[in-house]
Amino acid sequence: MTYYQLSCYLVVTVLVYRTFHNLVLYFKNRKQSYLLYFALLQVTYGAYLFCFTQTINVENPEKALVWERMENAFVPIFATCIALFVNNYKRIFSKDFILLFVFLNLLLAVLLFHDPNAYTISVSHPRIFPALGIVIYETDQPIIMQYTYLSGILMIVWTLIKVTTQFLKNRFRNRFLLYGLILFFSSVIVDILVANDILPIPYTSHFSFLVLMFSVDSFLTVNKSEREVRIEFKESVSKWLNKPGTSQFANREKEERSDLSEKVNKPSKAQNSKKLRVKVLGPLELDLDGKKISAAEYSSKKKLLKLIKLLLVRYGKGIHKEELLENLWPGMSEKNALNSLHALLFRLRKILGNPEAVVFAEDRLYFHPELVEADFVEFEREYEKGGKLLRNKKEEEAISAYRSAQELYKGDFFEFDLYFPESELKREYLRKNLIEIYKCLCEFAQRSGDAPSLLSDSESWIRLDDLDERAWRFHFESLQLLDRKNEALRKFEDMKKILKKELGVEPDQETVSLIEKIRVISPVN
Structure with missing residues (x-):
């Protein structure tokens, strides 16, 4: 094996490792979705590079040409992944353009893989590099591949123009990504010239891709906690608000706020500090400084209500301007949609x-975190506080925090619109946290012998999830402590029916043992 081949295999090995690394980080923090696209980018390039290594110094040229076909089929797929990655990190292309680009590249990949007139011995010409001791078995590139190269060069130039423009406008903050892309794209163009026999040098893009990967990986793989994300968001909003003339869009927002201020007779500083409290755990409610805003003002206006829901379901993250326009006015021209958004x-x-x-910061629309409070955020805060206190062995303080969280939970997240996009995952997450709270409350009441609290908490838990036998066991035990043992036995029969009907199973042995213990103590007459 030559040093050149060894370098290719080493790059493939590193790509495999970094792919798994990025996927693990993505599943830890799914807000960083560009990590997923970067992992796909690494997988695709690794597959391309592996196929390429199978065309070097082989004994069977025909087999090498099969690998070359697969290698070239991965090129448009790789182009698709890099466009998705860049656009996910910073939206620089429209959604329609990306969809069209993805479709065309996947179509090219299929055509390359099935082209019967390409990659045959009759059009083969080995590329020999005596200094490196390698022979690369290739064929004359088919017309489709030439088109792929041309579209690739155009896409590279266009992407670099867009990325550079965003960088100069201070919207693309990661300079490592910019430099890495420039280096890699330059190397790719050189490789295209090599493939077309314009430059008599070996392929080198795998070295520059390694540089690209390490130059951006250190930035992309920062797995921030929710608290750090919120702090960073607050800082970015504050900086944006204090920065005059951020963009034409921001200036227009400023004018609108000024117009509104005049319309409400120039509110004072105290009025501007009014806090809005939003309740989404249960029915949707908006309160301004303790005074409820009439639902009639927004519930009957579909676009306005949808905007409020979008801001709430993306609370703390914001929603990008283009995504907002697509959600509210799909198919409308950008100019008209923007005008409608301003009016809304x-x-x-x-x-x-x-x-x-409501503020715009870096092309994303947010509820201002210092002026708008959401009950589900407070719930999460109290839940996290209780967990931290519990880990620090401060049980009574933890129970107090859990009680505060319990009081905030008046109903399920977005129960007023259960099928609203992105609400289901959040709803299940909050329900899971509430179940954990009930578990801790029941365990504390059990240890302290507080039967009334154990009864109340277990009943609340059962109302939330009547298929969780842990809740039923706490409930049966509380009834036993309150000398309501016959009621416990009757409710056990009810639980059996529920489990049989919903899950088709019998109660756990632990539950049966508890009931037998109660039955022995208090036989039914």
């Missing part, structure tokens, strides 16, 4: 009574 935001700010409650 004006109405929303007027209803909320505070022009600063």
Whole structure:
């Protein structure tokens, strides 16, 4: 094996490792979705490079040409992945353009893989590099591949122009990604020239891809906690608000807020500090400084209500301007959609009574975290606080925090619109946290012999999830402590029917043992 081949295999090995690394980090923090696309990018390039190594110094040229076909089929797939990665990190292309680009590249990959007139011995020409001791078995590139190269060069140039423009406008903060892309794209163009017999040198893009990977990996793989994300968000919003003339869009927002301020007779500083409290655990409610905003002002207006829901389901993360326009006015021209958005935001700010409650920062629309409080965020805060206190052996304080969280949970997250996009995962996450709270409360009541609290908490747990036998066991035990043992036995029969009907199973042995213990103590007459 030559040093050149060894270098290729080493790059493939590193790519495999970094792919798994990025996937693990992505599953830890799914907000960083560009990690997933970067992992796909690494997998695709690794597959391309592996196929390429199978065309070097082989004994059977025909077999090498099969690998070359597969190698070239991965090229448009790789182009698709890199476009998705760059656009996911910073939206620089429209959704329609990306969809079209993905479709065309996948079509090219299929055509390359099934082209019967390409990659045959009759059009083969080995590429020999005596200094490296390698022979690369290739064929004259088919017309489809030439088109792929041309579209690739155009896409590279266009991407670099867009990325550089965003960087110069200070919207693309990761300079490592910019430099890495420039280096890699330059190397790719050189490789295209090599493939077309314009430059008599070996392929080198795998070295530059390694540089690209390490230059951006250190930045992309920062797995931030929710608290760090919120702090960073607050800082970015504050900086944006204090920065005059951030963009034309921001200036227009500023004018609208000014117009609204004049319309409500120039509110004072105290009025601007009014806090909006949003309740989404249960029925949707908006309160401004303790005064409920009438639901009639927003519930009957579909676009306005949808905007509020989008901001709530993306609370703390915001929603990108283009995604917002696509959600609210699909198919409408960008100019008309923006005008509609401005009008809608004006109405929303007027209803909320505070022009600063909704802000744009870096092309994303947010509820201002210092002016808008959400009950589910408070619930999570109290839940995390209770868990931390519990780990520090401060049980009574932890129970107090859990009680506060329990009081905030008036119903399921977005129960007023159960099928709203992205609400289901959050709803299940909060329910899981509430179940954990009930478990801790029941265990504490059990240890302290507080039968009434154990009864109340177990009943609440059963109402939340009547298929969880842990809740039933706590409930049966509380009834036993309150000398309501016959009721416990009757409810056991009810539980059996529920489990049989919903899951088709019998109660756990632990539950049966507890009931037998109760039955022995208090036989039914």
